[in-house]
Amino acid sequence: DIQMTQSPSSLSASVGERVTITCQASQDISSYLNWYQQKSGKAPKLLIYDASNLETGVTSRFSGSGSGTDFTFTISSLQPEDIATYYCQQYDNLPLTFGGGTKVEIK
Amino acid sequence: QVQLQESGPGLVKPSQTLSLTCTVSGGSISSGSYYWSWIRQPAGKGLEWIGRIYSSGSTNNNPSLKSRVTISVDTSKNQFSLKLSSVTAADTAVYYCARQWSQFDYWGQGTLVTVSS
Numbered sequence: 001d002i003q004m005t006q007s008p009s010s011l012s013a014s015v016g017e018r019v020t021i022t023c024q025a026s027q028d029i030s031s032y033l034n035w036y037q038q039k040s041g042k043a044p045k046l047l048i049y050d051a052s053n054l055e056t057g058v059t060s061r062f063s064g065s066g067s068g069t070d071f072t073f074t075i076s077s078l079q080p081e082d083i084a085t086y087y088c089q090q091y092d093n094l095p096l097t098f099g100g101g102t103k104v105e106i107k
Numbered sequence: 108q109v110q111l112q113e114s115g116p117g118l119v120k121p122s123q124t125l126s127l128t129c130t131v132s133g134g135s136i137s138s139g140s141y142y143w144s145w146i147r148q149p150a151g152k153g154l155e156w157i158g159r160i161y162s163s164g165s166t167n168n169n170p171s172l173k174s175r176v177t178i179s180v181d182t183s184k185n186q187f188s189l190k191l192s193s194v195t196a197a198d199t200a201v202y203y204c205a206r207q208w209s210q211f212d213y214w215g216q217g218t219l220v221t222v223s224s
Contacts, residue, residue, distance in 0.1 A: 089211070
């Protein structure tokens with residue numbers, strides 16, 4: 001199985017601050033990586049697919065980059081509605097696997 | 108707009124079989140090159156992919172669940188289903204169904220299944 005390691009596991013930042021989350025794959029997954037946002041009690045929501053493509057209708061505050069084993073998800077200016085847990089997910093190999101999640105809070 | 112809705116018992120006894128159905132609306136389960144997946148999330152924990160089915164009926168399951176998983180599709184009802192056998196308390200989780208192209212783009216709201224006697 002491909003292990004997806006996210007860091008940090010949680011973070012606290014101020015409104016307007018830039019937030020960066022990293023996701024490292026245990027082997028090369030090219031750009032076969034997606035990012036999801038999960039708010040409390042809700043299903044995950046797709047934000048970024050294929051490492052850097054913004055899903056239709058998703059705010060441009062969110063962006064993704066990377067390829068191979070190292071990936072980054074960025075919130076350019078943290079807003080209160082961004083409070084959630086964020087997950088990366090690889091689809092290069094079965095079984096499909098998710099990172100452990102990063103919980104984002106407002107300072 | 109595609110919508111998915113999970114249904115099934117919220118309480119299952121240990122050693123029994125968990126059975127859930129996902130009903131798809133707003134699009135045919137047979138159209139397009141999509142997989143239809145099950146994903147679960149224990150309380151306070153991360154997401155675990157259980158398995159998926161293609162409209163043709165071909166399946167892929169997570170080996171971590173060994174041979175306990177059966178996923179089937181009923182194209183006439185626009186539904187796909189999950190059966191997880193020999194459940195234990197460790198199978199207590201919110202279960203989601205989702206559509207997958209390369210990404211999971213549509214999800215159900217999730218249903219909590221508790222394994223307890």
